[in-house]
Amino acid sequence: xxxREGLTMKSNKLGPExxxxxxxxxxxxxxxKYYGLEGEFWGLRCVCCGDIIDQIIxxxxxxxxxxxxxx
Ligand SMILES: [Zn+2]
Numbered sequence: 001x002x003x004r005e006g007l008t009m010k011s012n013k014l015g016p017e018x019x020x021x022x023x024x025x026x027x028x029x030x031x032x033k034y035y036g037l038e039g040e041f042w043g044l045r046c047v048c049c050g051d052i053i054d055q056i057i058x059x060x061x062x063x064x065x066x067x068x069x070x071x
Contacts, residue, residue: 020053022046029053 020029027048034043034054043054 020044022049022051023053024051025049 022029025048027046029044029046032045043052045052
C-alpha cells in the first residue's frame with residue numbers, strides 16, 4: 001500500500017521516537033499539531049528559538065537542495 005509506505009517514511013524522517021534536534025540551536029523540539037491549507041498536520045517546534053519544521057518544509061528543503069539554484 002502506498003499510504004502505508006508514506007507513513008513509514010515520514011516516521012523515519014522525523015526520528016524513531018518523534019524527537020528531533022533543532023537545526024538552528026540544537027534544542028529539543030516539541031511535536032505539535034498544526035492546521036494548514038490541506039488540513040491538520042504534525043510538525044516540530046523548537047522550545048527554545050521557536051523554529052517550526054514539518055514534513056512539507058523538509059520535503060521542500062530537500063528538493064531545493066537537490067535542484068534549485070541559490071538566490
Ligand atoms: Zn531552536
